[in-house]
Amino acid sequence: MMLNRSALALVLALAASPAMAQTQPKVVVELFTSQGCASCPPADALLNDLAKDPQVLALTLSVDYWDYVGWKDTLALHGHSLRQKAYAEQRPDKKIYTPQMVIDGQIAAKGSDRAAVQRAVMTARASGGLSLPVEVKRDGDxxxxxxxxxxxIEDGAELWACPVSRTQSVSIGRGENGGRNVTYSNVVRGWTRVARWQGDVRTFRVPLKDLHREGMDAVAVMVQTGTPAAPGQIVGATLFPLD
Incomplete structure (x- = not known):
């Protein structure tokens, strides 16, 4: 089959256009986990299952407060421990533990309790889930x-861009999970605050060099009410692959 010049030009233009993220998840699930916690591998496996659902943005946030028990978590960020604590301060129970899942920044559940997590996800979806579309495209660098x-949104919302490693396996050498090989999905490797969004239609440009982390192959984008010290509801999110 031959293409005329106009058709060929159109095909080439489309091929050169940056691809846009297609998946608009309905729910964000954050798992606070630790390689040093014996209760966490079942929750890690559950998050792996959730990550297969295109309507769920499932993220692994490894914490560092169990590092003293014999194994330093190779994926942990202290900021994740602070984020979990900030979430807890917004809830009446104030509980901080691993494994813990937080859904849409609002609902906490024991991360290894599949039934409880499924109920929380269903509750979040029933309440409308993520109402704000988020579009991402790559433009050069x-x-x-x-x-x-x-x-x-009263007082605006935080726009976050997080480098992510979509799959990462770790051989744990010591501690409560010593000798185990655990696979993690959508491991968050850092946090970049893009802007304080005031609810208007806008486009933000983020240099990839500002997001670069070893092993990253995707970027999670989230719009969240509240502040870093007092995070609120996540109203929009997407995961943009870089490959």
Whole structure:
């Protein structure tokens, strides 16, 4: 089959256009986990299952507060421990433990309790889930993040871009999980605060060099009410692959 010049030009233009993220998840699940916690591998496996659902943005946030028990978590960030604590401060129970899942920044559940997690995910979906579309495309050495729909948010919201390693396996040498090989999904490797969003239609440009972390192959983008010290509801999110 032959293409005329106009058709060929159109094909080449489309091929050169940066691809946009297609999946718009309905729910964000954050798992606070630790390689030094014997109760965590079942929760890690559950998160792996959740990550297969295109309507769920399932993220692994490894914490560092169990490092003293004999094994330093190779994926942990102290910021994850602070984020979990900040979430707990917003809830009446104030509980901090591993494994713990937080759904849409609002609902906490024991990370290894499949039934409880499924109920929390269903509750989040029933309440409307993520109402804000988030569009991402790659433009050369940067990402363009577009929030194409206005949203009324009192005091605005935080726009986050997080480098992610979609699959990572770790051989744990010591501690409660010594000798185990654990596979993690969508491991968050850092946090970049892009902007304080005020609810208007806007496009933000983020240089990829500002996001670079070893092993990253995707970027999670989240729009969350509240502040880093007092995080609120996640209203929009997506996962943008870099390969």
């Amino acid at each position: 940067a990402l363009e993040i577009t929030l194409p729909q206005p949203l009324t």
